[in-house]
Amino acid sequence: MSNVTSDTCALPPAAPNPVLLVLTALAAGAIVGLPLVSVQPNRIMPGEGLTLWALGGPMALTGALMVLAGLTWLAWRPTRRALSAALTLVGLCLALLPWALVVVAAAQIEPGMSSARIGLGAGLWALLFLLLLMLLELINRLALSPLLRWGLLLGLGLSLLLALTGGGLDGLALMREYHGRRAAFHAALRYHLLLVSAVVGISLLLAAGLALAMRRWSGLRRGTFSVLSVLQTIPSLALFGLLLAPLAYLAVRFTWLGDLGVRGIGWAPALIALVAYSLLPMTRNAFVALDEVAADVTDAARGMGMSPAQVFWQVRLPLALPVMLEGIRITAVQAIGLAAVAALIGAGGLGTFIFQGLGQAAMDLVLLGALPIILIALLVDGLFSALAEQLRRAQGRGETAHA
Amino acid sequence: MSWLRRSSAPLAWALLLVTLMLLMPRLEEGFRLIAPDARTLIYQRDSFASLVANHLLVVGVASLCAILLGMGAAILVTRPWGRDFLPLVSQLASIGQTFPPVAVLALAVPVLGFGSVPTIVALVLYGLLPIVRNTLVGIQGISPGVMESAHGMGMSGRQILWQVELPLARPVILAGIRTSVTINIATAAIGSTIGARTLGDPIIAGIVNGNTAFILQGAILIALLALCVDSLFERLQ
Numbered sequence: 001m002s003n004v005t006s007d008t009c010a011l012p013p014a015a016p017n018p019v020l021l022v023l024t025a026l027a028a029g030a031i032v033g034l035p036l037v038s039v040q041p042n043r044i045m046p047g048e049g050l051t052l053w054a055l056g057g058p059m060a061l062t063g064a065l066m067v068l069a070g071l072t073w074l075a076w077r078p079t080r081r082a083l084s085a086a087l088t089l090v091g092l093c094l095a096l097l098p099w100a101l102v103v104v105a106a107a108q109i110e111p112g113m114s115s116a117r118i119g120l121g122a123g124l125w126a127l128l129f130l131l132l133l134m135l136l137e138l139i140n141r142l143a144l145s146p147l148l149r150w151g152l153l154l155g156l157g158l159s160l161l162l163a164l165t166g167g168g169l170d171g172l173a174l175m176r177e178y179h180g181r182r183a184a185f186h187a188a189l190r191y192h193l194l195l196v197s198a199v200v201g202i203s204l205l206l207a208a209g210l211a212l213a214m215r216r217w218s219g220l221r222r223g224t225f226s227v228l229s230v231l232q233t234i235p236s237l238a239l240f241g242l243l244l245a246p247l248a249y250l251a252v253r254f255t256w257l258g259d260l261g262v263r264g265i266g267w268a269p270a271l272i273a274l275v276a277y278s279l280l281p282m283t284r285n286a287f288v289a290l291d292e293v294a295a296d297v298t299d300a301a302r303g304m305g306m307s308p309a310q311v312f313w314q315v316r317l318p319l320a321l322p323v324m325l326e327g328i329r330i331t332a333v334q335a336i337g338l339a340a341v342a343a344l345i346g347a348g349g350l351g352t353f354i355f356q357g358l359g360q361a362a363m364d365l366v367l368l369g370a371l372p373i374i375l376i377a378l379l380v381d382g383l384f385s386a387l388a389e390q391l392r393r394a395q396g397r398g399e400t401a402h403a
Numbered sequence: 404m405s406w407l408r409r410s411s412a413p414l415a416w417a418l419l420l421v422t423l424m425l426l427m428p429r430l431e432e433g434f435r436l437i438a439p440d441a442r443t444l445i446y447q448r449d450s451f452a453s454l455v456a457n458h459l460l461v462v463g464v465a466s467l468c469a470i471l472l473g474m475g476a477a478i479l480v481t482r483p484w485g486r487d488f489l490p491l492v493s494q495l496a497s498i499g500q501t502f503p504p505v506a507v508l509a510l511a512v513p514v515l516g517f518g519s520v521p522t523i524v525a526l527v528l529y530g531l532l533p534i535v536r537n538t539l540v541g542i543q544g545i546s547p548g549v550m551e552s553a554h555g556m557g558m559s560g561r562q563i564l565w566q567v568e569l570p571l572a573r574p575v576i577l578a579g580i581r582t583s584v585t586i587n588i589a590t591a592a593i594g595s596t597i598g599a600r601t602l603g604d605p606i607i608a609g610i611v612n613g614n615t616a617f618i619l620q621g622a623i624l625i626a627l628l629a630l631c632v633d634s635l636f637e638r639l640q
Contacts, residue, residue, distance in 0.1 A: 017487065018487045018488070019487050019488055019491055122514065133491060133495070136491060136494055136495070136498075137490070137491045140490045140491065140494065141490075230630065230633075232585075233585055233629050233630060233633040234625075234626045234629055234630070235588055235589030235592050235625050235626070235629050236589055236592075236593075237589065237592040237593055237603055237606055237621075237622070237625065238589075238592065238606070238621070238622040238623075238625035238626045238629070239622070239626075240622075241606050241609070241618040241619060241621060241622030242619070242622045242623070242626065244615060244618055244619075245437055245615050245618070245619055248615065265610075333501050336503060337502075337503025337504060337505055337506065338503075340503055340505045340506065341505050341593060344593075344596070344607070344610060345610060346610075351505065354505065354506075354509045355596060357509075358509065358512060358596055358597055361517075363512065363513035366509045366510070366512060366513065367510075367513070369509070370505075370506040370509045370510055373503055373505075373506050374502055374503065374506050377501045377502065377503055378498070378501055378502075381498075381501040
């Protein structure tokens with residue numbers, strides 16, 4: 001609400017928003033010059049790129065350029081109302097993009113062509129990227145509340161999900177790859193998430209132990225952090241490789257380990273390496289979080305007659321939680337990406353599709369692995385950031401209430 | 404002497420790297436203990452020296468481009484006439500960092516094909532983000548008082564940039580470059596799956612053929628390279 005007053009004060013000299021102007025100009029370039037989709041007769045044959053002109057003729061091109069012209073006009077006088085209108089327009093464009101693809105797929109693939117497929121072209125990716133940038137810029141300028149922001153994202157996600165599950169997009173090369181290995185995809189997705197959750201859980205426990213030990217014996221601090229940061233610098237592929245030999249040896253030496261599934265290749269080296277990488281961000285945040293709780297707060301708690309255990313569980317830990325959540329966020333996002341590399345050493349997960357696709361030069365299979373990984377990373381990042389933000393706000397409110 | 408002591412850690416790692424790189428073929432007997440069944444014990448397709456050199460070349464070119472572009476972009480959006488782009492660029496840099504580097508590498512292939520060039524492009528794109536972010540944080544973290552007194556002394560915009568902003572932001576910018584280079588060394592190794600000739604080659608060959616000796620040879624050299632470069636940054640900072 002406070003924005004309204006500041007808006008009316010700052011209204012008259014509303015200068016054009018150069019960011020939106022540049023983005024719309026680039027989007028116009030992408031629509032006119034780049035192929036939006038490519039139509040392939042089968043999986044092997046290279047596709048033929050089609051621009052919007054080739055897909056929909058002058059009508060479609062004029063329509064799209066009119067929308068962009070509208071955006072330019074709104075960005076020229078960026079009052080709050082104009083920016084809200086621009087946000088609606090950009091949101092609609094993004095929500096309708098999958099449905100436009102449904103129309104294109106229906107027009108380009110005749111019912112009998114079961115192996116024909118539609119690949120997403122450079123123009124479409126560029127357009128998607130530019131529209132998302134516009135959305136981000138407008139959300140920033142309008143200082144949208146978290147609730148509206150998540151609602152907007154949810155709406156866009158829902159539109160995409162409906163288009164994907166409705167069957168209209170089955171002609172997309174990506175969907176053809178998905179339908180070819182639906183069971184494997186779901187298994188890999190579950191496995192990827194399981195591996196990442198296990199890593200986050202284990203490293204959280206270890207990090208909590210380490211942080212507590214370091215608070216007790218300060219001599220441990222330097223050594224632990226330098227060992228953990230050295231671990232962090234070793235490239236993932238190398239760490240997987242270095243773990244392979246000792247694990248293979250252990251599995252042969254102790255058969256019960258082998259029976260558990262511990263091998264040089266597989267989930268065991270992946271889990272160990274991912275936990276090793278996770279320990280630095282997790283421990284650093286846990287330690288800093290616990291250490292940074294202001295001394296006067298704990299003093300006050302003690303003065304109220306709380307026992308040391310009560311001070312820890314009821315005061316120190318809750319106050320440390322937002323920073324610890326930040327550590328969990330960094331760790332989880334990092335583990336989601338590294339788990340993809342672990343597919344190289346046979347650990348499974350979504351990375352399998354990436355490396356299979358690279359091996360077969362089947363780019364849509366690569367996308368089938370890479371896109372979900374990116375989406376999961378973004379989602380986890382957003383959720384944990386929002387959670388930490390919420391906690392911080394709640395605590396801030398509590399503090400002012402006390403004051 | 405003090406220079407020697409200060410640079411001792413990077414030198415030690417570099418010495419170890421070069422020694423192992425050159426002597427690896429002589430360690431055949433040692434690798435026989437680890438992989439008794441392997442037909443060939445030492446990776447033969449390329450010399451280790453050329454793999455190390457090529458790995459460094461890929462990372463070096465990519466990091467140099469990332470530093471120039473990243474710092475350039477961050478400096479542009481902190482100037483008065485570029486400030487409109489600041490929120491978007493800053494947010495983009497932090498959101499982009501949640502993209503896993505492997506995914507960026509994999510997505511470079513459909514656009515650019517296989518080989519060293521797509522690897523370098525992917526490394527530049529991803530390596531940009533920590534540099535942009537840290538340069539922004541460094542420049543924005545300078546206290547307004549310092550900037551005001553610089554203006555008050557009659558310094559021009561260019562003088563303020565070179566004599567005030569960049570020197571004060573240096574530690575934070577260097578930290579960003581360090582993160583970027585660390586990620587690039589790791590991602591370049593994975594780049595051998597998309598056809599870049601790097602130290603990842605022996606590891607991938609070892610995984611494909613089930614040859615632990617190859618895997619160890621690649622892994623040890625990459626780890627040493629990473630530690631060497633990282634300790635160099637440790638000294639610089």
